[in-house]
Amino acid sequence: MNRLLKHREIFLALAILLVLVLVTIRFPRFAQPGNLLTIFNDSSILMMLALGQMTVILTRSIDLSMAANLALTGMIVAMTNAAFPGVPIPVLILGCIAVGGVLGAFNGVLVWKLNIPPIVVTLGTLTIYRGLIFVISRGAWVNAAQMSPDFVALQRGAFLGLPILSWFAIVVALLFWLLMTRTPLGRSLYAIGVNPTASVYTGIDVGRTKFLAFTIAGAVSGLAGYLWISRYVIASTEVASGYELTIIAACVIGGVSIAGGIGTVTGVLLGAIFLGVINNALPVINISPFWQMAISGSAILLAVILNARGERQKGRVILKKAEAA
């Protein structure tokens, strides 16, 4: 059992399975393939965002501004679409990724060049980005009637039986898997998290790598901005308010260590799916959605307790403070 606990992904997959089985015993239709695909599709945006967040957390940083970035980019793309319905959707999507990337890079520059702690930087930009949404929209909403049919339809279409939104998540997940396991940048991200001082001596530019991590997280937030708005067909100042914590929750549940250096793409995907399963199961077993917040809070606490057990057994790091300096 203890060995099993160390394998976070297996443990998490079993936990997801357990929830599925428990709910299915009472409501057999819950586990139908169609519903499972719906759950996957519902978790898609969270998966992508959590992968972006993992990139940042691996480097011992944190990005609290992702949800605000998503909402700001979403508002920009919605207003662009409302004003110029002729702009092709692929161009809009690339634009979203670029805008989100710039917003993320802004975090990155402050962390890289000025050495301001990431939590302070992103706390600041979180409020700034949120406020900017109100400024550019003057507090108004962009609703379904103002969006072009293509804008809304694209991600709802299906390809090989899967909604396009799910395909976005699959492609993004593959890209992240390649980044983490097959590129020098991926190795640097882990190296910095495990030991920043040693990384410097290995020739890794710690600041620059953190900057890239924030830019990647920003670009993902931007992409999620389009997907979110076209899915829920409303752009307002309040979009995804407080969602930054859900993103971090998915990471922590997925086994990403907040102290950096530990985390896998598979784990994060399972973390996001776990939250998706819970959210979908609650209404089925007739529990008020108001329970959702307390349940994900408990899941975070449980996950972090389990994470700490797994990490402590490694116990190699001595003189932690000296390394951090």
Place this chain on the structure above:
Amino acid sequence: MTDTTTRHLPNRLDNPLRSSILSWESLLIAVAVVIFIINSFASPYFLNAYSLSDLTFNFTEKALIALAMALLIISGEIDLSVAAIIALASTLMGFALQFGADTPALVAIGIGTGIVCGAFNGFLVTGLKLPSIVVTIGTMSLFRGISFIILGDQSYKGYPASFAWFGQGYVYWVISFELVLFLVMAVLYYVLLHRTNFGRRVYAIGNNDIAAQFSGVRVARTKFILFCLTGVMSGIAAVLLTARLGSTRPSIAEGFELEAITMVVLGGVSILGGAGSILGVVLAALIVGLVTFGLGLLNVPGIVMTIFTGSLLIIVIALPILFRQWRNRRPA
């Protein structure tokens, strides 16, 4: 007789005027004065006793939390769950009200909830040795989540007038109870941090908790107490806020944690721990209050104000760093 007596060493430490001019607190005072002057010119309604009294309601509840949060951050920990503690404390007070609780009972429940929540955070961080940022993100969802379970989309109303006094009452003329309480607490926290052994230990832990442990400081117990203090202050803030608003919704005090942390960091407390002062935090609270109130008089919506507080947070931290980088580059 030897040349050591004649050798002149510039003693930068021993220059009270220079160090007080360049200190963070004097910078904050300057900023506060500038914003005060701008405000008086920008709006004709700013400069009178009643406006200035209203101003204090703007920041006292968050500033009360910021006082305790400052100590916690100096010790190298953080508590993101403070606003959620307010929500839970307020909800439980409203819940008790339905069973006819009177004012002393309501206050006791509010503050008691704060202590219990703070102790829970403290236990998870010090007892189970978990990172405070994740723990308090978790308890943040948990505490507010419990409020949502109890209240759903409902709200509690009908608090007694004697209870409302805590949030709306005046001690003398335009001096509100909230302001007096804040000033008393500020003095208490000043003494606690800057004039007691406990305060020295907080700094020691923040600078190097391993060294502090080896010097005989009970690190875990001290941190536990700090979490409890933050919980108590959140409970007190819950009493004030609930009394002021006269109602409880589960979404009460949303975003307070960010504003309290902004005050602490703006006040010169290092987010990495080990440095900071209560005077700085009090000044920062005043600045945040002045900015938001001044903008409010100019009919700037609340959400736009957050741009200013967010920028203020980043700029005030970035400027000294940029200045240091520029100064270091010159001789080279």
